[in-house]
Amino acid sequence: MAVFWITFRIEGQEGASDYNQKYVALQAVWHDITPMYWAEPTSFVIFEAETTIDILASKIRNAINPKTDVVLIRENGKNNCRIVGQWEDDAIFSLMPGLKK
Template sequence: MATYWLTFRIADQGNYSERYDALHHAVFEAAEGGKWWTESTSFYVFESPLKAQEVAEKIESVINPQTDLALLGMPGFKVAKAIGAVEDEDLFTLIPFAKRA
């Protein structure tokens, strides 16, 4: 099992609640019964047997990548996947190992 962190922003338009709930459920599914922490607003930490790219694909499939964004990382490794509408390229300077999913 790997440990991941996820920070995200669901755009306040259209079916916001549906996308938020779908993202929450996608993380629950990715955790596959492992530990997960979701007490903070728009920030989750969870365990998953999936690879980072597989988790990123699950997340991307339930958000609107044109308006929503998410950043998935692993606390013990230099791994970060930028998902969706990341417009500010400073992210990739500040976290040089971050890559678009």
């Protein structure tokens, strides 16, 4: 079993209902794969799951709008991380060696 954390920024192009719909869809990703998670902050979640980071990234990509939103995923204790969606600052690749798109 692996422990993952994600941090994210989701946009609400169509207003609050669009944001809420994507937020609920993103929550469903970890709710569907594990009962063990911590999600007190609004844009950060840590959870354990029996999945791979690539499968997790795919599920997250389907829950957001990758043209406007961004999610950073890391497998805790490993140099295994992914970025999904749209980002502007490539400094993240220097700060997180091993980060893949």
